[in-house]
Amino acid sequence: MGDEGGLVTSGEGSRGFTPRAALAGLRAYDVESAPCALELADNTSPFGAPPAALRAMAAGVGDRLARYPTTYSRELRDAIAAYVGVSGDEVMVGCGSDELLGCAFRALGTPGDRVAYMDPTFVMARVFAQTNSLLPVAVPLTAAHDADADALLAAATLLTYVCTPNNPTGGEIARPTLDRILAEAPGVVLVDEAYAEFAGANHAAAAPAHERMLAFRTFSKAFGLAGARVGYVVGARALIAELEKVRGPFTVTALSESAALAAVTTDLPWVERCVREVREVRGRFADALRDEGFAPLPSAANFVLIPVDDAVAWGAALRARDIRVRHFESLPGIGDALRITIGTWDDMQRVLMAMAATRDARPAVSHA
Numbered sequence: 281m282g283d284e285g286g287l288v289t290s291g292e293g294s295r296g297f298t299p300r301a302a303l304a305g306l307r308a309y310d311v312e313s314a315p316c317a318l319e320l321a322d323n324t325s326p327f328g329a330p331p332a333a334l335r336a337m338a339a340g341v342g343d344r345l346a347r348y349p350t351t352y353s354r355e356l357r358d359a360i361a362a363y364v365g366v367s368g369d370e371v372m373v374g375c376g377s378d379e380l381l382g383c384a385f386r387a388l389g390t391p392g393d394r395v396a397y398m399d400p401t402f403v404m405a406r407v408f409a410q411t412n413s414l415l416p417v418a419v420p421l422t423a424a425h426d427a428d429a430d431a432l433l434a435a436a437t438l439l440t441y442v443c444t445p446n447n448p449t450g451g452e453i454a455r456p457t458l459d460r461i462l463a464e465a466p467g468v469v470l471v472d473e474a475y476a477e478f479a480g481a482n483h484a485a486a487a488p489a490h491e492r493m494l495a496f497r498t499f500s501k502a503f504g505l506a507g508a509r510v511g512y513v514v515g516a517r518a519l520i521a522e523l524e525k526v527r528g529p530f531t532v533t534a535l536s537e538s539a540a541l542a543a544v545t546t547d548l549p550w551v552e553r554c555v556r557e558v559r560e561v562r563g564r565f566a567d568a569l570r571d572e573g574f575a576p577l578p579s580a581a582n583f584v585l586i587p588v589d590d591a592v593a594w595g596a597a598l599r600a601r602d603i604r605v606r607h608f609e610s611l612p613g614i615g616d617a618l619r620i621t622i623g624t625w626d627d628m629q630r631v632l633m634a635m636a637a638t639r640d641a642r643p644a645v646s647h648a
C-alpha cells in the first residue's frame with residue numbers, strides 16, 4: 281500500500297488509483313465474528329427463523345432459484361402494506377433496511393448537502409452520509425437521552441435521520457419531540473424503526489400522509505430473518521418512486537422474498553409471541569441488573585445499554601466466558617457502555633452470572 285498523497289498502489293506495474301476524499305477515514309464495517317456460544321451483539325432473534333418462512337424458503341430452493349425474483353416484489357409489498365396499514369405503492373423492499381437507507385441518502389441528497397442525525401445512534405447514518413458525499417452533522421441527545429428537537433431543527437438540514445427506539449440507547453423518541461421534528465424539519469425526515477415491534481410502535485403508518493417522512497423497517501430483528509436480508513421503507517408514493525430509481529431491480533432474492541412473505545402473513549402470531557417473550561425477559565433482566573448495582577438505560581427495544589467504566593475490558597471479560605456483547609467506547613453523554621441483546625431468560629441468567637463474576641474478579645473494573 282502506498283502512503284503518499286492518497287495514492288494507493290497495489291504492487292509492481294500497478295498504476296494505482298486515488299480514493300475519493302469522502303471515503304477518507306472510513307473503514308469497512310467490521311465486527312468480530314469468530315463463533316461464540318452466546319451471541320448477544322447484533323440484536324437478532326434468539327428464537328431462530330419463523331416456521332412458515334423456513335418452509336417457504338426450502339420450497340423456493342426447488343422452484344424459484346433458476347429464475348429472477350419479481351422486479352419490484354409486488355406481492356410482498358402488498359403483504360407488508362397490509363401489516364403496516366398503508367398501500368402497496370407506499371412500500372419499497374430492499375436487501376435489508378441498510379440498502380434502503382443507502383438509497384434514501386443517494387436519492388435525496390446532493391453531494392455537499394448536510395445530514396443531521398441524533399448522536400449516538402445507528403453507526404450507518406454517518407457512514408451512508410459520508411459514502412454519498414454528504415456532510416454528517418451529529419446532534420447530541422438531550423440529558424434525558426431523547427432526540428434534541430431544537431438542535432436538530434437548528435441544523436436546518438435537508439435530510440434528518442432519527443431512530444426510535446434508538447440503537448444503541450434503546451429509548452423511544454418522546455412523541456412531542458418526534459412530532460415537532462416531523463412538523464418543522466425543512467426537508468425529509470428518515471425515521472429508522474428497526475425495533476418498532478418491541479416498542480409496540482408503528483410510525484410507518486403515518487409516513488405516506490406526511491409526504492416528507494420515510495420510515496425504515498426490517499425483517500432482521502423481530503421477524504428473525506437477518507440472514508435473508510429483507511427490509512422495507514414506507515412513505516409517500518413520490519418519495520418511494522425516487523428511491524426505486526436508485527435501488528434498481530432484483531436486490532431481494534427470490535428465496536428471501538418467499539420467506540418474508542410467509543413471515544408477514546402466516547407467521548405473524550409466532551412473531552408476536554416472540555416479541556412478548558423478549559419484552560418480558562427484557563424487564564426481568566433490567567430489574568436483575570439494577571439489583572446488582574448496574575444502571576441500564578430504559579429500553580423499548582430488544583437490547584439494553586449498560587454504562588460501564590471500561591467497555592473494552594468488560595467486552596473481553598464476557599467474551600472469555602463465551603458471551604459476545606457489543607461494546608461502545610465514549611458514547612456522547614453516556615461514556616463507555618455495553619449493548620446486550622435480549623435472548624431467552626436462560627441466556628440472560630448466564631449473562632448476569634458472568635457480569636457478577638467479572639465485577640468480582642476485576643475490582644478495578646466496576647460499573648460506572
Ligand SMILES: *Cc1c(COP(=O)(O)O)cnc(C)c1O
Pocket residue numbers: 323375376377378379402443447472474497498499500501506509510511
Ligand atoms: C439492525 C438495524 C438496521 C439494519 O437492518 P437490516 O435490515 O438488517 O439492514 C437498521 N437500523 C437499525 C437502527 C438497526 O439496528
